[in-house]
Amino acid sequence: RAWKNGAGATAAGGVGFLINMEAYRTNKLVMSFSDRILLVSFDGNPALTAINAYSPTECAEQVVAEQFHEVLRGAVHEVPAHNVFVVLGDMNAHLSKELPEDKG
Secondary structure (H helix, E strand, O other): EEEEOHHHHHHOOOOEEEHHHHHHHHHHEEEEEEEEEEEEEEOOOOOOOEEEEEOOOOOOOOHHHHHHHHHHHHHHOOOOOOOEEEEEEEEEOOOOOOOHHHHO
16 A cells, blocks of 8 residues: 655655554554645554655755644644654755754
8 A cells, every 4th residue: 555645747746654464454644744744644553654755855845844743743733642653755854964064
């Protein structure tokens, strides 16, 4: 079974989950927050909630990044208090040595 929230023809973003039938039978919620953030919850002991997120790149406008993080915070607040919780996805992080020009 697969769920996705697509970006349409522009192919800018879009996330999804691909799960087996055993996980599908325990699914209790699929919630799309945007084309970049999708939440799924599964029954179990303990219950599990996962968020798949696709962060804007560093070259995105600041307002786009801020909106993404605001929506992601809203998705996190939807997770029940006692669920096991994981965030998955492409956070577009860049790791490198700190350069002198990085210091401000």
